[in-house]
Amino acid sequence: MILNMGPQHPSTHGVLRVILEIDGETVVRLMPDIGYLHTGIEKTCEAKFYQQVVPLTDRIDYLCPLTNNLCYVLAVEKLLGLEIPPKAQWMRVLLNELTRINSHLVWLGTHALDIGAMTVFLYCFREREEVLKIFEMVSGQRMMTSYFRVGGLALEPPLGFFDRVRDFAGIFPERVDEYENLLTGNPIWLMRTKGVGQITAEDALALGASGPTLRGSGVDIDLRRDMPYSSYEKFQFKVPLSQEGDVFARYMCRVQELRESIGIVRQALDGMPEGPIKADAPHVVLPDREKMKTQMESLIYHFKIITEGFQVPAGEVYQAVESPRGEMGYYIVSDGTAKPYRVHMRSACFANLQTLATMCEGKLLADVVAAIGSIDIVLGEIDR
Amino acid sequence: MPLAPPITDIEQLKNHPAVARLLGWKDSAIQSVKFDRDEMTIFVDRSDIRDACALLKNDPECPFNFLSDVTCVDWYPSEPRFEVVYHLLSISKKERVRLKVHLNSSSTSIDSITSLWPGANFFEREVYDLFGVRFVGHPYLRRIMMPEDWEGHPLRKDYPVEGYR
Numbered sequence: 001m002i003l004n005m006g007p008q009h010p011s012t013h014g015v016l017r018v019i020l021e022i023d024g025e026t027v028v029r030l031m032p033d034i035g036y037l038h039t040g041i042e043k044t045c046e047a048k049f050y051q052q053v054v055p056l057t058d059r060i061d062y063l064c065p066l067t068n069n070l071c072y073v074l075a076v077e078k079l080l081g082l083e084i085p086p087k088a089q090w091m092r093v094l095l096n097e098l099t100r101i102n103s104h105l106v107w108l109g110t111h112a113l114d115i116g117a118m119t120v121f122l123y124c125f126r127e128r129e130e131v132l133k134i135f136e137m138v139s140g141q142r143m144m145t146s147y148f149r150v151g152g153l154a155l156e157p158p159l160g161f162f163d164r165v166r167d168f169a170g171i172f173p174e175r176v177d178e179y180e181n182l183l184t185g186n187p188i189w190l191m192r193t194k195g196v197g198q199i200t201a202e203d204a205l206a207l208g209a210s211g212p213t214l215r216g217s218g219v220d221i222d223l224r225r226d227m228p229y230s231s232y233e234k235f236q237f238k239v240p241l242s243q244e245g246d247v248f249a250r251y252m253c254r255v256q257e258l259r260e261s262i263g264i265v266r267q268a269l270d271g272m273p274e275g276p277i278k279a280d281a282p283h284v285v286l287p288d289r290e291k292m293k294t295q296m297e298s299l300i301y302h303f304k305i306i307t308e309g310f311q312v313p314a315g316e317v318y319q320a321v322e323s324p325r326g327e328m329g330y331y332i333v334s335d336g337t338a339k340p341y342r343v344h345m346r347s348a349c350f351a352n353l354q355t356l357a358t359m360c361e362g363k364l365l366a367d368v369v370a371a372i373g374s375i376d377i378v379l380g381e382i383d384r
Numbered sequence: 385m386p387l388a389p390p391i392t393d394i395e396q397l398k399n400h401p402a403v404a405r406l407l408g409w410k411d412s413a414i415q416s417v418k419f420d421r422d423e424m425t426i427f428v429d430r431s432d433i434r435d436a437c438a439l440l441k442n443d444p445e446c447p448f449n450f451l452s453d454v455t456c457v458d459w460y461p462s463e464p465r466f467e468v469v470y471h472l473l474s475i476s477k478k479e480r481v482r483l484k485v486h487l488n489s490s491s492t493s494i495d496s497i498t499s500l501w502p503g504a505n506f507f508e509r510e511v512y513d514l515f516g517v518r519f520v521g522h523p524y525l526r527r528i529m530m531p532e533d534w535e536g537h538p539l540r541k542d543y544p545v546e547g548y549r
Contacts, residue, residue, distance in 0.1 A: 035529040040547075042514075043538060047545045078421055081387035205475070208451050208503025221450075221475050313387060315420050318471055318482065320452065331469065333457055346453040346471070350510075351503050383529060 007036045011114045011369045014379030018356075018368070025365050030357045037383035045343040049309030050076055051150055053343065058144040060345055061381040063106050066099040066135075067323045069148040072343075074229055075319035075330040076150045079312050080284060087275040088152040089231040094165070094268035095138070095147065096230075096321075097261040101172070102131045103324035103376075104254050104261075108179060111251070111373035115192050120182055127175055130168055137161055150310075151285035152278035166269055172262045180255060193248040197359040197371035200245060207358065208351035211326025212253040213375055217245035223322040234271075235264050247374040254376075257324075284310045309338030318346075325349050325376050347381035390420035400424050401446035401474075402481040409439055415486075425482045433470075433485050434495040440472060441500055446479060448472035451497070454507035456515045460541035465489040466517055470497070493518040514539035 005018040012018065015036035021029040041060060045053045057072045058065035070092055077084060109124035132142040138157050139147035147154050183189045199209075201217040214221065222239040224232045240256035242249030278285045286305055287298035314336040320329035326348030333342040352375050359371045397403050397417050402424060406413040413436060415427040428436050440448040452471035459465055464486035472481050485494060496519035498504045508519045509528040516537040519525055527534060536543055 035527075035531070038529040040538060040545075043543075043545055081421070205449060206502050208501065208507075210450075219475065226478050315390070316425075316482075317421055317423065318453070318480070327452065327473075329452060329471070331453065331455060331471070342457045344453070344455045346455075350506055354503055354506055 005368070012372060013110060013377055014382075016353075016372075016377065016379055016382075018372070020365070020368065022365055027360050027363060027365055027368060030360050030368070032353050032356055034353070034379070034382050037379045039384065041384045042343055042345065045340055047339065049338050050312060050340060051305070051309065053340065054149060055144065055146045057345075058146050059380060060384055061323060061325070061328065061347065061349075061378050062143065063378050064099045064103040064324050065144055066095050066147060067103075067321060067328065068345075069146060070096055070230065071319055071321045071323075071328055071330050072332075073148045073150055074321065075317050075332045076312065077279075078317045078319055079315060079332060079334055080150070080281070080310075081313075082151055082279045082281055082284065084152055084230070084279050085276050086231065086273040088277045088279075090268050090272050091153055091157065091277065092148060092230050093232060093235065094265055094272075095135075095145075097264045097268070098131055098134065098165070100261045100324045101258055101265075102128055104258050105131075107254060107324070107373075107376045108251075108258075111370075111376075112183065112189075114369050114373045115189070117183065117186075117189065120179055123175070123178060123182075127172065134161070134164055134168065137164065149278075149285070151281055152276070156277055162269055162272070165265065169262055169266050169269065173259065176255065176258050176262075184252075184255070190248065192370055193246065193251060193374075194244075195246055196363070196367045197247045197374055198245050199355055199359050203358050204245070204355060207354045209326065209355050210348055210351065211322070211324070212250050212257070213326060213352045213355060215240065216242045216250035216253050216374075218243045223320055223327060227320070229319070229321060235267050237261075237264050247370050250374045254324075311336060311338055312340075320346070323348055325378065325381070326352060328381075345381075345384055347384065349375070349377045349379075349381045353377055353382060387421065390418050392416065392418050397424070400481075401443065401477070401479065402426060402440055402448065402472075405439055405443045405446075406436055409435075423480065423482060425484060427484050427486065430485045430487060430494050433468075433483065434497055434500070436483060437470065437472070437497050437500055440481070440483075446474050446477045448474045448479070448481060450475050451501040451503055451507075452480070454497075454504055454511060456511045456517055456539075458515060458539065458541045460489075463488055466492060466515060468494055468511065468517060487517065492516060493520055495520050496522040498522055513537070516540065 003020045007015040007017045017033040019031045057068040105124040105128045109121035112120035139145040204217045237260045240253045291298040292302045312334045316333040318331045329346035331344040335341040418425045450473040457467045466487040468485045470483040513527040
């Protein structure tokens, strides 16, 4: 029988349609059908200036908007050859890790909810509320922050920001203990997740999976540690690894990543350098507002950057970062004008989704839901 | 810091593992190279692409075993019109390389690399859907983002940003 796990479904985490061919309770074949959220962001980017693309990038992987911002901004800065001041880099790391925590909280809550554990969902969203308030404090927006700009940050972090983050970092580790208390030793959770959705390391590599989907099968690659960007080399953190390759292994990877991320946030708070938050490049970076209101030169720069954009030397660049889902990359081709010629987003979930067929074919129907949750897909990233 | 100018001289770059491996296979494998902003780009002929990818994937010293991305750039109206771009990553040696193939608008088909990396499946379907480049040997070359009955290839430069509604 061909069963349609249609685009509207509470467990598909977005508008994903999975066409299942089942024989009784066993899945014979599985095919994901995507494209329901395709909005042509890659095409739209070609019609906008480089700084106007930043809000578009938020909406691609909408659970970790700051990571998308970071990847795009790093790529453009690589094209321009800009050097970013250390304070901006450390702030980027701090907010990137808070975004990772945010994304993993949504993953944990919705994954547990699909499998039946509803309490975890409410607990996770309680912590998420605090992080969203922190984002609102720094950028004015809860989710689509667009806080990173080409050349640094958009605004100075407000007074009281670091204390708030420190308070959050103080309470968070014991909350992670709460989640683990509810799930890790729970016999129902173990029965639903151990041995389910298994994928070997060779299969995962061949299918282009990355992030916890790959690390859950034993392949040790993390772009933050191995190909560091934005001063990640100055931070100490472990990269969790599992060997079994099933849903439980990926769950353990991500829960450990929650703990590691809050450790990085603490290190960033303790060692935050002083200094400017924007690079010294008047043609690219908007001037300070006070200077813009009093000095003619700054006003002219401001006007030119906003209305005509900044020219980027011709060339191409591929910048990849470690998003909560895996390797997110931006391939930007510039032809020397103020608008990008081609922006391509290599989304982690697009490749990770291909592992679903290998994980579920020949197994039970109920395990499909667990497997979809464990890959942690976000349709905004898949469809763009 | 100011940008270093790109290096396009193959003599200076032949120590890079990917370049060395392809030159060791045959001298005509590499049409040109460019090392710009710390990234190595190698231009390959379209008939060589599958063999080049297989060689790089199985290289003993620096195996480029992870396919990061397959995408395409449309340079309408200049010829060659399409440039199919492959990004490879070596997980053990932490090296990246970019392979590019030029395609004219009259012959927009290229060998599929799904036999080497099954993960190229979705990427090649996306390039087919949005650019119209056919991949010979792909197991299921259908539209992936746009609906099946859509006409036209949206990411081509002669397709308007607003669409045809």
